[in-house]
Every structure is written in C-alpha cells, then in structure tokens.
Amino acid sequence: MKIKNDDCPGHENREEEANVNLINKDIFIFGEINNRSVGMFLMAFAQADMVPGIIRVFICSAGGWVEGGLAMYDTIKSAQNDVITIASGVVYSAAVLPFSAGDLRVMQKNTKLFLHPFSLTVEDATIKTIDMTSKETKELFKIYCQCVASKSKLTFIAK
Numbered sequence: 001m002k003i004k005n006d007d008c009p010g011h012e013n014r015e016e017e018a019n020v021n022l023i024n025k026d027i028f029i030f031g032e033i034n035n036r037s038v039g040m041f042l043m044a045f046a047q048a049d050m051v052p053g054i055i056r057v058f059i060c061s062a063g064g065w066v067e068g069g070l071a072m073y074d075t076i077k078s079a080q081n082d083v084i085t086i087a088s089g090v091v092y093s094a095a096v097l098p099f100s101a102g103d104l105r106v107m108q109k110n111t112k113l114f115l116h117p118f119s120l121t122v123e124d125a126t127i128k129t130i131d132m133t134s135k136e137t138k139e140l141f142k143i144y145c146q147c148v149a150s151k152s153k154l155t156f157i158a159k
Contacts, residue, residue, distance in 0.1 A: 020044055025081075027057045033064035033094040038071055041098075045072075049079050057085045057102065063093025063114075066140055073147050076101035087111045100148045115148065 019030040020040035025048045029041060048055045057076065063069070076083050076098055085102030092114040099105060099113075107113065125133070 022048060024048075025051065025053055025055050027055065029057065029059045029061055029095070029098070031061060033061055033068050033072070035065065035068065038065065038068035041072055042075055045075050045079070049081055053081060055079060055081050055083045057083060057098065059085060059087055059091050059095055059099050060089035061092070061095035062090055063095045066094045066097075066144060069094030069097035070143065070147070072098035073101040087113065090114070092116075097144065097147055 019028075020037050021028045022044035027041065027044050027048060029037065031037060045055070045057075076085070082103045083101070084104045084106065085099045087099050087105070087107040088111055089108075090112045091099050091107075092112070093116060096113065096115055
C-alpha cells in the first residue's frame with residue numbers, strides 16, 4: 001500500500017534533506033519534518049534543555065510527517081525551560097505543531113502559516129486497509145487540531 005500527502009503546498013512529492021542544528025540553546029529546523037529531522041530535533045532539544053535558560057526554536061518548514069510533528073510538540077511542551085518558537089519563511093502542515101507548542105510564539109513579518117485537513121491517496125489496498133487508514137487519519141487530524149487550538153485559547157469541536 002502506498003500513501004502520500006496530497007494537499008500541502010511545498011510537498012510536491014519530493015524528498016528533502018532534514019536539517020536540524022543546535023547552536024548554544026538555539027535550535028534551527030529547516031526542511032521537511034521526517035524521521036531523521038525529528039530524531040535530530042529530539043537529541044538537540046534534550047541537550048538544550050539540560051542547561052537552565054530560554055530555548056529558542058527557529059522553524060522554516062513546509063511540514064511533512066504529522067506523527068513526528070506531534071513528537072516535537074510533546075517534547076517542547078515537556079521542557080524544563082521556557083521555549084520561544086520563531087516562525088520564519090513558511091510553517092506549513094506538521095511544522096505548525098512544534099511552532100504552536102512554544103511558551104511564546106513569534107512569526108516574522110513575511111512568514112506564511114498553513115493548516116489544512118489531511119488528504120491521502122491510497123493505492124493497491126484492501127477496503128479494510130482503506131477503512132483503517134481513514135479512521136487513523138481522522139483521529140490524527142483531531143489530535144492535530146486540538147494541539148493547535150489549545151495554544152490559541154479557542155475551542156476545537158471535532159466533527
């Protein structure tokens with residue numbers, strides 16, 4: 001079974017190199033949210049959170065792997081230190097999750113933020129697989145919306 005995300009601008013079915021860097025207590029996330037960038041982020045964040053003081057997370061990403069974005073969100077929310085997230089350029093899709101987790105969120109003047117419902121193309125799958133994928137996608141989208149809504153102080157009502 002092949003599944004791909006269809007709706008996010010900047011995701012034109014390309015593989016993008018993960019790029020996460022740590023300088024002092026500043027973490028820079030540029031590029032796709034994928035298993036590599038999430039792993040790099042979790043290691044960088046753990047190191048930054050060992051030392052007292054504000055952690056700044058700079059994000060410029062068209063998104064990617066939603067579950068990875070949730071892992072980043074949870075990690076930021078559980079920090080011992082205050083976290084400032086700074087959006088620069090584009091923060092789309094899964095990248096909105098770590099951005100929204102900051103204690104203070106800053107968007108630079110020309111930054112674009114993009115949220116969207118998930119859309120998947122499923123090829124070579126059984127009805128059962130499609131049904132399970134659909135249910136999991138709906139649940140994942142509900143969690144995604146609740147995370148973003150919790151920081152906006154708005155109510156999210158799942159449909």
